[in-house]
Amino acid sequence: MDTSDRVLTPEALELVAARFRVLSEPSRLRILHTLGRSEMSVGDLVTATNASQANTSKHLGMLLDAGVVARRKEGLNAFYRVADESIFELCELVCSRLAEQLSARHGAVSRFANLSAGEPTSGSK
Amino acid sequence: MDTSDRVLTPEALELVAARFRVLSEPSRLRILHTLGRSEMSVGDLVTATNASQANTSKHLGMLLDAGVVARRKEGLNAFYRVADESIFELCELVCSRLAEQLSARHGAVSRFANLSAGEPTSGSK
DNA sequence: CAACTGTATGGCTACCCAGTAATACAATAA
DNA sequence: TTATTGTATTACTGGGTAGCCATACAGTTG
Known part of the structure; x- marks a missing residue:
């Protein structure tokens, strides 16, 4: 399949760009890599990545919005896993x-x- | 191959992130899509994308730095093509x-x- | 040489976002 | 109830950069 015959709407371009933008931060890449195929709580990720809790939560929120990860709440914990x-x-x-x-x-x-x-x-x- | 057993240095993360960052702008995506498999001058791209000349040139410079495109000079013109x-x-x-x-x-x-x-x-x- | 064209660059403003610190919220425990 | 723990959110600051305008540079032509 070739991309050259596609109709390029600004909206489509923005969507694709946004997708790449999600992956354009080392911190988020680290989170995703740390997650791998497993499921981890925010606290686990904070420990594993040596990042602040606020930051980790924020990045996870973005990844969640983008549909890259999924969240499961269990008691006090929120478990994230790669959804895409x-x-x-x-x-x-x-x-x-x-x-x-x-x-x-x-x-x-x-x-x-x-x-x-x-x-x-x-x-x- | 699996990403889960890789050693993650901050430098490697930054490299990968930078790669994605290049693709995280609609304008650059439009340029790349317009280029396709062909070779075009800056002026051609400016016309085709309805962007300003300065902007187009700047984006092309970034793409060139990233190794995504290649440049060939011929007289007054600079021809770009997708290199990656x-x-x-x-x-x-x-x-x-x-x-x-x-x-x-x-x-x-x-x-x-x-x-x-x-x-x-x-x-x- | 000067004039002209195509391309690159520098200054500038505005905006987005990463990171931090403090705090709010949610759920469990005492 | 209050206390405590895990997570999300807010306000703030600094850095990066997209876009525009003006201009500098390069190559051609006269």
């Missing part, structure tokens, strides 16, 4: 492409390539 | 998912659902 697993595909795509570009461009970013291997820094810093 | 076609996959993914969510939520967005014209697979890919 397509975000993992998105991140995969970006990560792969990023690794390509970086390893091809500056060798300085070998640190990033080592992310999946676990090799400690060799030439950085 | 993975962005099309990203947009496809987002559009499909968005159409799902929206058609499921408000029926008002049926117009948008028609954009992709295809039934999205819930298991995706």
Whole structure:
């Protein structure tokens, strides 16, 4: 399928842009990554991500609005889980492409390539 | 591959977030969509997108920095083309998912659902 | 050289949003 | 009831950037 024959309404553009914007913050990416396929309470996420409670709650609220996560309340706790697993595909795509570009461009970013291997820094810093 | 066993450095997170941030502006999405698989000069893009020349140039500069587009100078003109076609996959993914969510939520967005014209697979890919 | 065209850049304003601190709200426990 | 715990919300501040206007720069033409 090709995107080139699509009708582009400003509303559609804004929707797509908004979707990407949700993923354009490291804090939210960290939350999503921490969540993974499991379900965690806000407190758990706060502990795991070393972020403030207010901040975490706010980010979760945005992710909830966007439909990226879902919430389940149980007593005092609110448990969140990823509701839209397509975000993992998105991140995969970006990560792969990023690794390509970086390893091809500056060798300085070998640190990033080592992310999946676990090799400690060799030439950085 | 799964994202859940990756080591998350703040730098990596920022890189991924920055990537998404580039795609988080309707104007840039419009430029990319207008470009499609072809090559266009800045002036062409200005005309096609009804945006100001300064703005278009600035956005193109960001896209260039991000490695999303490539530039070729020929005389007075600067021709841009999409250099990272993975962005099309990203947009496809987002559009499909968005159409799902929206058609499921408000029926008002049926117009948008028609954009992709295809039934999205819930298991995706 | 000067004039003209296409593109890039700098200044500016307005707006959005991340982060923090304090507080409000909700649900359970004493 | 009050106290306590977990979560959400408010008000505020600072940084980033989209958009516009004006202008600088680059390449061509005369």
